[in-house]
Amino acid sequence: MPELPEVENVKRGIEPKILGATITDVTFSEKVIAGKNSGKATIIKGTSLETFKERTNQYKIVQIYRRSKYIFFELEKNNETKIMMCHFGMTGAFFTVPELEDIGIETHKKHWHVIFQLDNGLKLIYTDIRRFGEIRALEDLHEYPSVLKIAPEPFVTEAYDHYLDKILSKKFISKPIKVGILDHTVIAGCGNIYACEALIRAGVLPTRIVSDLTQIELKRVFKEVVQVLQDGIDSGGSSISDYYNADGEKGTMQEKHLVYGKKICGQCGGTVHQQVIATRNTHYCPNCQK
Ligand SMILES: [Zn+2]
Structure with a gap:
């Protein structure tokens, strides 16, 4: 399971490629769509897929940061802000590639679940073999209060x-x-x-x-x-x-x-x-x- 150091490395890896880019499309895998339809909420939690898309599509990624084992993306469109947050569960991962085929690891390529098309020609792709990960699109953090109880980052005084x-x-x-x-x-x-x-x-x-x-x-x-x-x-x-x-x-x-x-x-x-x-x-x- 990715812990703080692994999540920090993912954040550092994706940040230079996606910061400042605008999301121009969001695509879900069949598993995510089927999970939602059967009430299981596979990966996309807390909202319908339509609401998730409304809160992310056409938004610009203005900030990325890690807290504990979560990555937060601050999104902005016409002075409206949203927060997308991701927890990797057991086997979640992000890839930033021009096309899905460019993911070099077969198991991850096969188990893609969310694709964010960016206006810079790259795709931010969430993959998850065991599907215990979570992605939420929030109006603000108070919509998911358990993150407000997380201890301070271990490195601060x-x-x-x-x-x-x-x-x-x-x-x-x-x-x-x-x-x-x-x-x-x-x-x-x-x-x-x-x-x-x-x-x-x-x-x-x-x-x-x-x-x-x-x-x-x-x-x-x-x-x-x-x-x-x-x-x-x-x-x-x-x-x-x-x-x-x-x-x-x-x-x-x-x-x-x-x-x-x-x-x-x-x-x-x-x-x-x-x-x-x-x-x-x-x-x-x-x-x-x-
Ligand atoms: Zn010993």
Whole structure:
């Protein structure tokens, strides 16, 4: 699943190609149309396909930014503004290409779902093999209030105080530390891979209950989350299974993983253990983590 570093790399990849361009047509795949007709809302959520088109077609893309694992597109037409937001689910991706045929990865080409024709000759194409992704076109963010509850970006100064405040609250204090750091109201954008990698670097077992951690350990966990997310961004993301950035390239962060997807701990050479915590398969080293 694309986490913050992967989404940041997608954003950086598409931004120079689509910023300032106007959307001149929007096309949906048969799966999206059939999903809407059967009430399943495949990928396009929150509005009808007609409304989605009305809120995006003929609009100019005036700004693109990432928050947590979402990409936001600010759209403008005759002083009217809309916000399009995208979450990639498990296997979503964007490609910016002249034609659909130019997507070099067969599985993604085959599973295209939304094509935005741009006035600069490119198409912005959303592909999604497993179709857990979401795209919404909003009048404003208040139409989808859960995004307003996302923690500050982990790299800004207020993020640490926010994290301490949230993780020590009633909701998380009796929960395993991993559950806390996976919640985007506590830290923005840290998914399963980066949570596992941050916890081994902090030397803290994922099952430890928040109230049992010392202040120093809590601080170390936060610092390591920020560090692995930054390393992930700098490495072009972790390419596990179907993740590609917008140029169809894979990242290299997986080469730096110490436990996630590993059998042998990258730090001590011991056996990596696995355990399901809050439905997520957690990788950890009992030797390096206490
Ligand atoms: Zn180890």
